[in-house]
Amino acid sequence: MKRSMTSRRTNLMNYATYLLVIAFFAVITVMNSSGNLSSIMKGMLVPICAYSVMAVSLNLTVGILGELSLGHAGFMSVGAFTGVTAAVALGNHVSSAPVRLLVGMVVGAIFAAIVGVLIGIPVLRLKGDYLAIVTLAFGEIIKGIFNNLYVGLDSRGFHISLLSDTTNLDPDGTLIIGGPMGLKSIPTIATFTSGIILLLITLVVVFHLVNSRTGRAVMAIRDNRIAAESIGINVTKYKLMAFTVSAALAGAAGSLFAMNYTTMVANKFDFNTSILILVFVVLGGQGNMMGSIIAASALTILPEALRSFSTYRMLVYAIVLILVMLATNNPTLKSFFSRKKKTDVPLDPDEPGDGDEGKEAV
Amino acid sequence: MDNKTKLVEARREKALVPERDYDKSPILECVNLGINFGGLKAVDDFNLTIGRTEIAGLIGPNGAGKTTVFNLLTKVYQPTTGTILLDGKDTHGMNTIQVNHAGIARTFQNIRLFNNLTVEENVKAAMDHNMSYNLFEGILRMPRYWKEEKLAHERALELLSIFHMENVAGVKAGSLPYGAQRRLEIVRALATNPSLLLLDEPAAGMNPSETAELMANIRTIRDTFQIAVLLIEHDMSLVMNICEGLCVLNFGQIIAKGTPEDIQANPAVIEAYLGKQKEA
Numbered sequence: 081m082k083r084s085m086t087s088r089r090t091n092l093m094n095y096a097t098y099l100l101v102i103a104f105f106a107v108i109t110v111m112n113s114s115g116n117l118s119s120i121m122k123g124m125l126v127p128i129c130a131y132s133v134m135a136v137s138l139n140l141t142v143g144i145l146g147e148l149s150l151g152h153a154g155f156m157s158v159g160a161f162t163g164v165t166a167a168v169a170l171g172n173h174v175s176s177a178p179v180r181l182l183v184g185m186v187v188g189a190i191f192a193a194i195v196g197v198l199i200g201i202p203v204l205r206l207k208g209d210y211l212a213i214v215t216l217a218f219g220e221i222i223k224g225i226f227n228n229l230y231v232g233l234d235s236r237g238f239h240i241s242l243l244s245d246t247t248n249l250d251p252d253g254t255l256i257i258g259g260p261m262g263l264k265s266i267p268t269i270a271t272f273t274s275g276i277i278l279l280l281i282t283l284v285v286v287f288h289l290v291n292s293r294t295g296r297a298v299m300a301i302r303d304n305r306i307a308a309e310s311i312g313i314n315v316t317k318y319k320l321m322a323f324t325v326s327a328a329l330a331g332a333a334g335s336l337f338a339m340n341y342t343t344m345v346a347n348k349f350d351f352n353t354s355i356l357i358l359v360f361v362v363l364g365g366q367g368n369m370m371g372s373i374i375a376a377s378a379l380t381i382l383p384e385a386l387r388s389f390s391t392y393r394m395l396v397y398a399i400v401l402i403l404v405m406l407a408t409n410n411p412t413l414k415s416f417f418s419r420k421k422k423t424d425v426p427l428d429p430d431e432p433g434d435g436d437e438g439k440e441a442v
Numbered sequence: 443m444d445n446k447t448k449l450v451e452a453r454r455e456k457a458l459v460p461e462r463d464y465d466k467s468p469i470l471e472c473v474n475l476g477i478n479f480g481g482l483k484a485v486d487d488f489n490l491t492i493g494r495t496e497i498a499g500l501i502g503p504n505g506a507g508k509t510t511v512f513n514l515l516t517k518v519y520q521p522t523t524g525t526i527l528l529d530g531k532d533t534h535g536m537n538t539i540q541v542n543h544a545g546i547a548r549t550f551q552n553i554r555l556f557n558n559l560t561v562e563e564n565v566k567a568a569m570d571h572n573m574s575y576n577l578f579e580g581i582l583r584m585p586r587y588w589k590e591e592k593l594a595h596e597r598a599l600e601l602l603s604i605f606h607m608e609n610v611a612g613v614k615a616g617s618l619p620y621g622a623q624r625r626l627e628i629v630r631a632l633a634t635n636p637s638l639l640l641l642d643e644p645a646a647g648m649n650p651s652e653t654a655e656l657m658a659n660i661r662t663i664r665d666t667f668q669i670a671v672l673l674i675e676h677d678m679s680l681v682m683n684i685c686e687g688l689c690v691l692n693f694g695q696i697i698a699k700g701t702p703e704d705i706q707a708n709p710a711v712i713e714a715y716l717g718k719q720k721e722a
Contacts, residue, residue, distance in 0.1 A: 284581075288581045289577070289580065292575075293575070294577055294580055296570070297567060299559055300567040302558075303557055307555065309539055310538060310631075311570075311633070312542035312571045313570055
């Protein structure tokens with residue numbers, strides 16, 4: 081098949097992204113085996129992978145679908161809590177850690193996808209700023225729910241209660257989710273290798289989606305919704321599809337992230353985390369998956385690397401962030417906002433005559 | 443007058459339909475179509491019948507309501523009164539997407555391309571409804587993905603070749619020159635397999651030689667795909683040359699209908715465009 085210049089360039093970029101991830105994995109593995117990896121760095125490997133997956137999946141919503149979501153950490157939270165619950169429940173029957181991790185991530189992805197559909201149906205009818213605010217509220221609601229949820233498991237099965245712990249577990253039972261105490265006694269089975277595999281799978285899913293009819297439809301809607309409707313593209317369906325895939329990937333990442341620690345509270349996945357992930361996307365460039373991964377890795381390492389500044393650590397972090405933003409002065413960001421302004425002008429039914437037109441610059 | 447008698451009356455208006463389409467049912471029938479915007483009748487009592495393979499023109503001074511008619515046909519606005527029959531089927535209650543699937547495709551007065559997609563992707567996006575592989579087949583790149591994508595690629599190049607645009611297939615649509623963007627919009631509309639193509643000022647901003655080429659292309663499209671074309675245009679040389687039937691709109695109402703020759707001689711049309719001559 082004859083390939084055009086642009087699609088060849090896109091393909092090259094995709095392969096380069098895969099290569100970057102594999103190279104990163106190889107370097108870390110070599111450093112680890114030669115004993116050159118500090119314990120701090122070792123502890124950050126899984127979060128780097130998890131945040132990279134988060135950034136790539138949010139980039140699908142923000143860069144490809146063109147909708148600003150401020151509640152992405154909510155999906156991470158759903159994935160973390162459901163995934164860990166599944167992994168703990170499986171602990172009595174399956175001893176293999178990778179299998180439990182895999183099941184945990186799949187369960188996390190499925191639940192996050194379900195929540196994504198439920199949230200997406202009402203939310204994706206909104207546009208621009210309104211959508212951003214509602215996703216923000218969604219993130220807070222999820223946090224509120226998990227802060228008040230108690231889930232225990234004993235020989236009689238699962239016990240779930242809200243607001244107060246009325247699970248009445250048998251003595252042999254374990255409380256998996258303990259309200260504001262969050263997840264207790266998480267099996268720390270997440271490994272760097274599994275993180276890299278998840279990241280590679282995420283990249284395959286996103287790149288293949290973008291280069292399919294779904295991706296074309298989603299980007300068509302982003303570029304011009306009215307034209308997309310005029311050629312028969314089902315706007316709601318495709319928006320929901322992209323949003324759900326994005327949520328599912330975030331759920332898997334959340335599950336991986338949680339299983340790197342022994343405990344995890346719902347407050348970890350708050351508004352700040354959502355914004356942090358959005359910063360990765362904006363810094364890396366919207367629609368640029370490689371940029372998202374680099375930004376996520378760099379900004380996850382940065383606060384640790386700045387420990388020597390002690391008290392002024394977060395101040396320096398903020399300054400570095402501002403400087404980087406200024407330096408890159410991302411043109412894709414600028415075009416995103418100018419596009420948002422143009423496409424957000426609604427059709428004015430009170431305007432007679434040739435009123436449909438005139439909003440889109442040539 | 444009830445709807446049925448109106449329908450019969452509308453059929454009598456076949457004067458606009460070219461002779462070769464007489465024995466076939468019309469592709470489009472508008473009966474008493476109208477829309478009010480808060481008391482203002484933007485389009486009123488609009489009756490139009492278009493034959494299967496007709497090239498028809500909708501003309502009129504600025505603000506006459508021509509684009510509003512397009513927006514009614516494509517359900518960007520829901521009509522306040524009247525019926526639109528597409529291939530004999532009532533489009534009442536359909537939305538823009540369903541109307542496109544039923545067979546109406548359009549271009550826009552102010553170009554609306556997917557600027558960040560390539561020319562080929564713009565055309566392929568319009569074939570979405572005719573593709574059947576699902577999200578998972580796409581992500582896992584199953585055989586159906588390869589088969590349908592290959593077909594779409596070939597068909598896109600074939601359609602682009604009508605306007606000799608195969609060589610820019612990989613260029614971003616937003617970076618095309620103005621005339622090429624207009625042509626791409628037509629190709630994109632064609633890719634949805636319409637039976638009626640609506641062109642909103644296709645020659646706007648084109649020079650005379652480009653316009654002449656466009657005219658030939660519109661005829662080629664009609665002959666190749668055997669579809670009807672309804673176009674809004676201010677370039678009278680184009681309208682008079684290729685349209686077989688014309689409909690003149692002024693202040694939302696039809697003031698004349700007929701062949702280009704009839705229209706050119708019609709005093710009401712001349713008055714609408716040039717104003718009334720002072721009585722001596």
